[in-house]
Amino acid sequence: MVRGGSMRRPSLALAAVSEPAAPEFTLSADDYRLMEEVGFGANAVVYRAIFLPANRTIAVKCLDLDRINSNLDDVRKEAQIMKLIDHPNVIKAYCSFVVDHNLWVIMPFMAEGSCLHLMKVAHPDGLEEPVICSILKETLKALAYLHGQGHIHRDVKAGNILVDSPGVVKLGDFGVSACLFDRGDRQRSRNTFVGTPCWMAPEVLQPGTGYNFKADIWSFGITALELAHGHAPFSKYPPMKVLLMTLQNAPPGLDYDRDRKFSKSFKEMVAMCLVKDQTKRPTAEKLLKHSFFKNTKAPQLTVKSILTDLPPLWDRVKALQQKDAAHLASSEQEALSMSEYQRGVSAWHFDIEDLKAQALLINDDDPTELKEDDDSARINEVDKGTSFESHFGQSMLLNGNNHRLNHERTCTTAVNPGGNGPETSDEFASDLGNADSPRMVDGHIKQGTENDSLSSTSKQGSEGGNRRSEVRQRQRTFSGPVMYSGTRSSSLIERGYIIDKDAGARSPNKQKSDTGRIDDLSGPLSLSTRASANSLSAPIRSSGGYVGSLGDKPRVEIKGRFSVTSENVDLAKVQEIPVVKISPKPQEVRTQVSTMKRSASVGAWPVKAKSMSNSHHRKEFRDSSVSASILIPHLENLVQQTTFQQDIITNLMSNLQQNEKPNGPQTRVQTMVGDTGVETGSAERERKLLAKVFELQSRMISLTDELIASKLKHVQLQEELNTHYCQEETGDTGEDDSGEA
Numbered sequence: 069m070v071r072g073g074s075m076r077r078p079s080l081a082l083a084a085v086s087e088p089a090a091p092e093f094t095l096s097a098d099d100y101r102l103m104e105e106v107g108f109g110a111n112a113v114v115y116r117a118i119f120l121p122a123n124r125t126i127a128v129k130c131l132d133l134d135r136i137n138s139n140l141d142d143v144r145k146e147a148q149i150m151k152l153i154d155h156p157n158v159i160k161a162y163c164s165f166v167v168d169h170n171l172w173v174i175m176p177f178m179a180e181g182s183c184l185h186l187m188k189v190a191h192p193d194g195l196e197e198p199v200i201c202s203i204l205k206e207t208l209k210a211l212a213y214l215h216g217q218g219h220i221h222r223d224v225k226a227g228n229i230l231v232d233s234p235g236v237v238k239l240g241d242f243g244v245s246a247c248l249f250d251r252g253d254r255q256r257s258r259n260t261f262v263g264t265p266c267w268m269a270p271e272v273l274q275p276g277t278g279y280n281f282k283a284d285i286w287s288f289g290i291t292a293l294e295l296a297h298g299h300a301p302f303s304k305y306p307p308m309k310v311l312l313m314t315l316q317n318a319p320p321g322l323d324y325d326r327d328r329k330f331s332k333s334f335k336e337m338v339a340m341c342l343v344k345d346q347t348k349r350p351t352a353e354k355l356l357k358h359s360f361f362k363n364t365k366a367p368q369l370t371v372k373s374i375l376t377d378l379p380p381l382w383d384r385v386k387a388l389q390q391k392d393a394a395h396l397a398s399s400e401q402e403a404l405s406m407s408e409y410q411r412g413v414s415a416w417h418f419d420i421e422d423l424k425a426q427a428l429l430i431n432d433d434d435p436t437e438l439k440e441d442d443d444s445a446r447i448n449e450v451d452k453g454t455s456f457e458s459h460f461g462q463s464m465l466l467n468g469n470n471h472r473l474n475h476e477r478t479c480t481t482a483v484n485p486g487g488n489g490p491e492t493s494d495e496f497a498s499d500l501g502n503a504d505s506p507r508m509v510d511g512h513i514k515q516g517t518e519n520d521s522l523s524s525t526s527k528q529g530s531e532g533g534n535r536r537s538e539v540r541q542r543q544r545t546f547s548g549p550v551m552y553s554g555t556r557s558s559s560l561i562e563r564g565y566i567i568d569k570d571a572g573a574r575s576p577n578k579q580k581s582d583t584g585r586i587d588d589l590s591g592p593l594s595l596s597t598r599a600s601a602n603s604l605s606a607p608i609r610s611s612g613g614y615v616g617s618l619g620d621k622p623r624v625e626i627k628g629r630f631s632v633t634s635e636n637v638d639l640a641k642v643q644e645i646p647v648v649k650i651s652p653k654p655q656e657v658r659t660q661v662s663t664m665k666r667s668a669s670v671g672a673w674p675v676k677a678k679s680m681s682n683s684h685h686r687k688e689f690r691d692s693s694v695s696a697s698i699l700i701p702h703l704e705n706l707v708q709q710t711t712f713q714q715d716i717i718t719n720l721m722s723n724l725q726q727n728e729k730p731n732g733p734q735t736r737v738q739t740m741v742g743d744t745g746v747e748t749g750s751a752e753r754e755r756k757l758l759a760k761v762f763e764l765q766s767r768m769i770s771l772t773d774e775l776i777a778s779k780l781k782h783v784q785l786q787e788e789l790n791t792h793y794c795q796e797e798t799g800d801t802g803e804d805d806s807g808e809a
């Protein structure tokens with residue numbers, strides 16, 4: 069591993085205002101030796117590096133420009149702003165330039181990494197109040213400065229608060245991630261927004277409402293809770309749920325009972341920040357005057373105390389990465405997404421309409437308020453054994469699963485950087501010399517995009533070139549489904565890189581690979597493509613659940629299964645359904661139609677004899693080509709049937725008439741008794757039938773009477789009700805009138 073003698077941790081003086089001015093740093097990649105990876109974000113990998121001419125340790129943040137879904141002019145402007153930032157609590161960029169299709173941002177190296185890392189490694193349940201107080205105060209100073217300069221950070225969280233060895237605290241990630249990604253995206257789509265869900269202010273989540281620097285104050289309040297508990301509120305929920313909870317629920321805060329160990333002033337300060345009405349939130353300047361910060365100890369005392377006995381940052385980062393890789397190896401892809409989500413990777417890219425659609429599918433069984441105990445339990449579970457030693461224990465055991473990761477790491481450290489710099493390396497935006505040379509920048513970026521790794525490898529024969537190529541390849545490789553990749557790819561999706569509307573603009577290769585990533589991360593938001601975006605949020609079981617839920621929308625099911633539509637009916641056959649001249653009873657029509665439709669939907673004709681007969685004949689009538697030899701038997705058959713039916717009817721009618729005569733039936737029977745035995749039997753059956761008919765008739769009459777009686781009663785009751793109602797109204801009016809009088 070290339071570290072040791074050349075590595076030098078920055079001093080307090082270096083971290084302060086008196087940091088070397090930008091001109092001291094050259095714009096050639098050859099002058100920088102990338103060392104260990106010390107962090108990664110949504111679009112960047114951060115390395116400890118050596119600025120060779122001065123033998124000085126710095127940090128290089130490598131942003132893949134291919135993946136930045138932002139206007140390059142925005143990038144350039146923000147890079148320039150970064151250079152102008154000058155505050156002891158804000159990480160500034162010494163300079164930046166393009167190497168292949170990466171933007172290298174040269175920054176001070178913060179040897180202890182982020183507060184999030186520190187908590188993950190040694191304080192999973194949060195920090196002590198004095199430490200929190202120091203960190204928050206330094207952060208507030210940074211915010212006060214930025215707001216005073218007219219900037220909004222937009223991504224305040226523990227992961228972006230960096231700590232140096234002496235305990236110096238600085239707010240990082242300003243002017244690169246936040247500004248790079250917010251600008252373009254928000255302008256392009258008013259229904260999308262960017263940020264890290266748990267930290268995002270309600271007004272940021274509300275499309276069209278607009279937000280200002282007060283959004284940072286909300287995020288600051290959430291960060292305070294994050295430092296107190298080891299995780300942000302709602303972090304166990306999928307992102308859309310977090311968004312909805314942020315909008316709908318009461319603001320989170322420190323609980324007076326559960327958070328007994330924290331002071332009243334701390335609780336009050338947090339409550340002041342987490343007010344939904346942004347106009348009621350205090351400014352950073354005002355917050356600095358809050359009693360909570362009155363007796364704040366210097367971070368060099370408090371923060372420094374939590375840095376003892378910790379291994380070098382890169383080893384910690386490596387351990388965390390391996391732990392995450394192990395987590396991936398032992399769980400579903402969605403579990404990974406959740407893990408990433410909990411890590412708080414920023415710059416989620418949401419579509420509010422998708423969100424609403426998803427929100428409808430969220431199981432309301434979830435508690436409306438996050439139970440911190442549950443959350444803590446979750447964190448404990450995830451971070452169980454997060455001590456440094458345990459990380460290594462895990463990594464040793466899981467080496468087999470992490471061969472790819474290890475291989476990449478081995479490659480990284482094996483290469484001896486140096487040699488000739490890449491021809492494509494060039495000064496970028498913030499470096500004033502060529503800041504206005506978009507062609508050059510564009511050219512390099514295009515080159516990187518179109519020729520991809522081939523161009524870089526052909527151009528970079530040197531070790532340094534190989535090293536840089538590896539940097540890019542690692543970034544790419546990590547975009548795969550494995551741990552980092554999962555992280556990176558999903559983050560990219562969240563960043564808005566991988567979204568349908570942009571798909572057409574991507575090159576086929578890129579699109580292909582992106583699609584692959586989307587598949588890997590398809591998640592709960594179901595947002596088709598963006599699903600993945602939500603995958604992050606998507607706790608695994610939510611993920612599957614949401615996707616499934618979408619697919620199983622009741623309405624869709626009903627339509628597809630139970631209703632006959634043009635999609636599942638053979639229209640040609642439907643047209644052949646005969647038109648019945650004499651309307652049968654409604655029930656019969658319904659039966660016929662439903663039978664026909666059912667039959668049509670399965671591609672068969674109705675088999676009901678009556679329908680079959682009618683339709684059959686009508687079809688033959690319409691068909692002029694049918695010969696008389698076919699028609700005549702049918703017609704004869706019809707005549708016979710009709711004649712037979714006429715006979716029956718006539719017979720019944722005559723019997724009925726006879727029955728109306730006094731003693732009719734008996735007379736008739738007596739008459740018949742004198743006839744043959746057969747006639748007697750027939751007469752007996754006839755008599756019984758007639759008796760049945762009588763019985764039915766009388767029942768029908770009585771039922772009709774009952775029906776009429778019921779109807780009358782109904783009308784009567786209605787009248788009574790109306791009368792009663794009128795009386796009541798009259799009474800009320802009378803009372804009112806008398807009252808008024």
Ligand SMILES: Nc1ncnc2c1ncn2[C@@H]1O[C@H](COP(=O)(O)OP(=O)(O)OP(=O)(O)O)[C@@H](O)[C@H]1O
Pocket residue numbers: 106107108109110111112113114127129159175176177178179181182185223227228230240241245412413414415
């Ligand atoms: N100057 C630095 N010194 C040491 N470590 C750093 C430095 N800058 C960043 N890091 C580490 O790298 C991580 C990622 O950096 P950064 O947040 O700038 O990237 P990003 O892509 O903007 O990430 P995200 O937007 O997801 O927060 C940080 O969380 C931190 O741990």
